Amino acid sequence: MLFKPEITYDAEHKVWGAENARDYFAPDLSIGEIIFHEMRRHPQLIAQISESENTVLTREELHLNSMRVASYLRSLGLLQSDVVGIIARNTTHIFAVTYGCFFNGIPFHAVNMIFDEAAIKHLFNITKPRLIFCDGDEYEKVKAATENLKVKIVTMRNHPIGSIKIDEVLATPIEENFKPSRLEQGNNQTLAILCSSGTTRIPKAVTISNSRKILSAALDLTTSDVQYAHSTLDWFSGFLTTVTSGVFSTKRIISDIPFDPVRFLRIVEQHKVTWCMHSPLHLALTGNSPELEKTDMSSIRTFLYGGARCSLEAQQKIRSRLHQDGMNLAYGLTEIGAVTINFHFDQKPNSCGRPVDGKKIKIIAENGDHLGPNEVGEVCVRSGQYWAGYYGNPEETQNVLDSEQWFYTGDLGYMDDDGFLYIVDRKKEMLKYQSYKYFPNEIEDVISQMPDVVDVCVFGIWDPMGSDKAAAAVVKKVGSQLQAQDIVDYVRKNIPVMNKHLHGGAIIVDDLKRSPNGKTNRKATKEYFLKLMESN
Secondary structure, three states: OOOOOOEEEEOOOOEEEEOOOOOOOOOOOOHHHHHHHHHHHOOOOEEEEEOOOOEEEEHHHHHHHHHHHHHHHHHOOOOOOOOEEEEOOOOOOHHHHHHHHHHHOOOEEEOOOOOOHHHHHHHHHHHOOOEEEEOHHHHHHHHHHOHHHOOEEEEOOOOOOOOEEHHHHHOOOOOOOOOOOOOOOHHHOEEEEEEOOOOOOOOOEEEEEOOHHHHOOOOOOOOOOEEEEOOOOOOHHHHHHHHHHHHOOOEEEEOOOOOOHHHHHHHHHHHOOOEEEEOHHHHHHHHOOOOHHHOOOOOOOEEEEEOOOOOHHHHHHHHOOOOOOOEEEEEEEOOOEEEEEOOOOOOOOOOOEEEOOOOEEEEEOOOOOEEOOOOOEEEEEEOOOOOOOEOOOHHHHHHHEOOOOOEEEEEEEEEOOOOOEEEEEEHHHOEEEOOEEEOHHHHHHHHOOOOOEEEEEEEEEEEOOOEEEEEEEEEEOOOOOOOHHHHHHHHHHHOOOHHHOOOOEEEEOOOOOEOOOOOEOHHHHHHHHHHHHHHO
């Protein structure tokens, strides 16, 4: 079978790679300039529909609003060396703020709204934004966190006294003969700053350049596509959807309320969504929704997901409702974007796919040796694009990027004989029980096969004998009678290796502890487990 994309394998150096994709736009144009010109080319197309606020914007209207925001930033004297802060939901005008920043070549720093005051203070003290756009819901928290910065705050909704309303910004006259700014440092200049997942400590500020390679996960989009991603701008998926809907002039459906699988399925059917991007959590919730079997999903040609593991059962439930093999598991990092995409779910379920758009991959053993096919080691990636590193943190940058620009992901995985990547686990999450190594995901994969399990997190509980006893927190389906002991017994029955049994026990929880981007926070879930055990 002919697999895509085409890749090469350098057997001497043991490096897999993909050729650079054809560039659709002049190489000197910034992302902001591309979006500016594409909006002018398709003025009457619908750019955005807010499903929660019942608003509709054409590309012309969004273009005008974006120029008004850009003109407002210019009136404040903001330079390309400055930073704009964003901590907001997907409301009607937040994307005019995004594109306004792009038009001016000013990076924005997006932070999740559920971060507490201390985390917001830490992150914005790194980038020191001159202006922050947030929802009125978080105004007091943001104001307190940035008190030392003396920053202006614009609210997007629920406007409290003292804030600048977004309507005031959108009343700014557009500069005469407005043109997007040329980038002072070319396309190596920072486009945006997002946050690392922060599952083990306070997130880092991750820079993203104007490189075209951020488009590599969506190069087949056209003006006839309808995009949906529930995530906000601080998630890479939300950022990517914002960029690609602007570049490829798609229709985008947005919502500013918490994710609900029934609502998502209704959006797909009502708006004929063709391209959507999900977190594994949202995929699992959708796959286990009773409404799935009743929903017409024939419009979807790309169902892209990634960021963490998800049960194969949930993936297959979604796949069974699609009219073509559009289940595309992607592997990537905020730091370097999409690395691989699996366009062959039916043939290679649970693989992260092959390298995309100029990406190169090597697998490294603990002693530094390069490994060949089917050998597990640390996944290292060379993206072929400039990366400025973690904003204000050169030490952390040097820890993950070597002198040849190989990024050390911290993920363990292998490439199969067809050049498909499989992720085994995080390098740091390897555990030992009585000197035998195991990875949490090995046990999670088994537990997730239980019909009544929606989600699961496995972790190690340290004991005085020097072992990590595996324990599990499990989310069961609504109405299920599943008990903790059922899970322990199931693992014992289905995993013959004793060191992978749940010697630490199991608990049933309403939900797992998660980081702001929705990923399972293994450390926090473990802490909750221990606290619960101590109280019993």
